Amino acid sequence: MMGTPELKIILEFGAGAELLFGNIKRRQLALDGNQKWTIANLLKWMHANILTERPELFLQGDTVRPGILVLINDTDWELLGELDYELQPNDNVLFISTLHGG
Amino acid sequence: MIKSEADSERTKLEREISELRAALNRKEQCLRDLSSTVTAAARAQNQSEGNAMKSQGESAHTKLNKDDVARYSRQLILPSFGVQGQLKLKNSSVLIVGLGGLGCPAAQYLAAAGCGNLGLIDYDDVERSNFHRQILHSEARCGMSKAESARIALLELNPNCEIRCHSRLLYSQNAMHILRGYDVVLDCSDNLPTRYLLSDACVMLRKPLVSGSALKMDGQLTVYSYGNGPCYRCIYPVPPPPEAVTNCGDGGVLGAVTGTIGAMQALEAIKVIVGLGDVLAGRLLIFDGSSGTFRNVRIRSKRPNCHVCSAQPIITELIDYEIFCGMHATDKNNPMQMLAADERMSVEEYREKLQAQPHLLIDVRPTAEFEICQLPKSVNVPLVEILDDGYLKRFSNHLEDKALPIVLLCRRGNDSQIAVQHVRNRFPTHFVRDLIGGLHAWASNIDPSFPIY
Numbered sequence: 001m002m003g004t005p006e007l008k009i010i011l012e013f014g015a016g017a018e019l020l021f022g023n024i025k026r027r028q029l030a031l032d033g034n035q036k037w038t039i040a041n042l043l044k045w046m047h048a049n050i051l052t053e054r055p056e057l058f059l060q061g062d063t064v065r066p067g068i069l070v071l072i073n074d075t076d077w078e079l080l081g082e083l084d085y086e087l088q089p090n091d092n093v094l095f096i097s098t099l100h101g102g
Numbered sequence: 103m104i105k106s107e108a109d110s111e112r113t114k115l116e117r118e119i120s121e122l123r124a125a126l127n128r129k130e131q132c133l134r135d136l137s138s139t140v141t142a143a144a145r146a147q148n149q150s151e152g153n154a155m156k157s158q159g160e161s162a163h164t165k166l167n168k169d170d171v172a173r174y175s176r177q178l179i180l181p182s183f184g185v186q187g188q189l190k191l192k193n194s195s196v197l198i199v200g201l202g203g204l205g206c207p208a209a210q211y212l213a214a215a216g217c218g219n220l221g222l223i224d225y226d227d228v229e230r231s232n233f234h235r236q237i238l239h240s241e242a243r244c245g246m247s248k249a250e251s252a253r254i255a256l257l258e259l260n261p262n263c264e265i266r267c268h269s270r271l272l273y274s275q276n277a278m279h280i281l282r283g284y285d286v287v288l289d290c291s292d293n294l295p296t297r298y299l300l301s302d303a304c305v306m307l308r309k310p311l312v313s314g315s316a317l318k319m320d321g322q323l324t325v326y327s328y329g330n331g332p333c334y335r336c337i338y339p340v341p342p343p344p345e346a347v348t349n350c351g352d353g354g355v356l357g358a359v360t361g362t363i364g365a366m367q368a369l370e371a372i373k374v375i376v377g378l379g380d381v382l383a384g385r386l387l388i389f390d391g392s393s394g395t396f397r398n399v400r401i402r403s404k405r406p407n408c409h410v411c412s413a414q415p416i417i418t419e420l421i422d423y424e425i426f427c428g429m430h431a432t433d434k435n436n437p438m439q440m441l442a443a444d445e446r447m448s449v450e451e452y453r454e455k456l457q458a459q460p461h462l463l464i465d466v467r468p469t470a471e472f473e474i475c476q477l478p479k480s481v482n483v484p485l486v487e488i489l490d491d492g493y494l495k496r497f498s499n500h501l502e503d504k505a506l507p508i509v510l511l512c513r514r515g516n517d518s519q520i521a522v523q524h525v526r527n528r529f530p531t532h533f534v535r536d537l538i539g540g541l542h543a544w545a546s547n548i549d550p551s552f553p554i555y
Binding site for chain 1 (some may be wrong): 200202203204205290291292293294297314315316317318320321322337338339340341342343345346347348349350353355360386388390393397398399400401402
């Protein structure tokens with residue numbers, strides 16, 4: 001008999017974005033495989049489950065705030081449909097803050 | 103008291119030597135200004151306008167001399183670089199914006215490699231907190247303009263490099279004029295308004311922009327405004343909220359991290375000039391120094407509706423970037439004014455009226471900073487712990503005593519104001535103040551031997 005289907009993905013944070021998520025740079029997630037997961041859903045899930053610092057430093061409305069890049073399998077999410085992108089098994093989603101110092 | 107006499111004699115001599123050095127630097131500066139005026143005048147006679155820096159046309163180098171061959175031999179024998187690459191570099195002009203942690207190594211490698219003309223922009227002066235990462239500056243040049251200091255170091259490295267200094271802040275009114283004379287621009291700046299300014303100006307002038315940045319243990323690198331690649335605005339159409347932006351002065355950075363990115367900026371500039379390899383455009387290199395990993399990610403190409411680089415741009419001349427970003431074009435901190443004057447106290451007032459009395463002195467800086475230096479009897483409660491009320495339990499006895507004054511402090515007197523607001527809301531009848539100017543004020547007004555950073 002089959003167990004509850006899971007959607008396994010890897011979530012990564014870099015350049016300071018990890019500070020908003022308990023200072024953990026890499027997480028393996030097993031999401032509920034019975035539902036469709038878009039990035040929009042994932043952001044809501046992250047807000048509810050793992051975001052530890054002030055939400056406005058990560059989210060603005062229903063999307064990420066300006067200055068945070070989202071990369072899916074090392075490709076800018078803008079090339080893949082942004083919020084509407086549907087997560088696939090073993091996807092790697094990286095959130096990275098933009099640096100300005102020098 | 104022979105030792106104290108020797109000490110004061112030493113101090114006097116050291117002061118005299120540094121004054122003489124400063125005088126020498128000024129004379130050398132006059133000499134350089136004079137020779138560059140003469141060269142510029144000669145060039146202006148020979149050339150039509152528009153090529154302020156470049157020696158183009160009849161004055162372009164078409165041959166390497168014996169000195170060049172000896173000096174650049176190890177890169178000349180690279181088949182992909184060769185004599186043609188060296189000549190292109192020799193005839194090129196590169197502008198480096200910011201002579202800090204990124205600009206120093208970038209300028210160093212470009213000068214060493216034989217870049218013919220370098221322009222250096224920095225409004226700032228050399229200070230001690232620069233040395234760990236800004237490796238062209240030296241103790242002897244403390245207080246000198248960073249552009250000048252870098253020029254002296256670079257000429258020692260390669261006297262054949264022609265270097266022009268622009269010791270001023272780059273802003274909308276002077277940017278186009280300065281950038282026009284260069285082939286490639288390196289963004290080695292430390293702030294957001296300058297990054298948007300450089301990107302817009304480079305799009306308008308069609309110049310490639312090699313953009314590096316670094317903070318803490320992380321670095322990022324890409325080339326904007328090159329080929330079909332995007333500009334800064336294509337990637338970041340909207341600036342981030344100011345509270346989400348951290349600079350190196352507040353967040354800290356390791357010199358080897360800025361050095362890594364700065365050296366790679368020089369590499370990308372050389373590739374652009376020589377036409378070598380795959381330029382890092384449309385891709386972003388992400389360096390995580392703590393894990394020793396590089397990631398090379400694909401970023402979008404030009405945004406079809408970009409306000410600046412699309413076919414129908416909305417912005418066709420430079421704007422006020424400090425207003426656009428809501429922050430200043432320097433990494434200097436601006437004092438914040440959240441509290442009224444009677445909710446704060448000066449360091450003098452604290453020392454005279456309170457320091458000897460029973461009170462609770464809370465330093466709200468991060469623990470790593472508290473460990474660098476601290477006032478006597480202060481306790482460390484990082485701001486986050488104030489905001490999430492983590493401190494209440496630890497100080498419950500103290501806080502029950504309504505007569506016990508609470509004084510909050512930090513490095514410069516900004517975070518302590520946020521802390522006062524929070525603590526006062528919780529204990530409205532307590533005496534709660536913060537120290538105006540924080541530890542910086544303490545060091546400058548009370549105790550000059552107190553370490554500042």
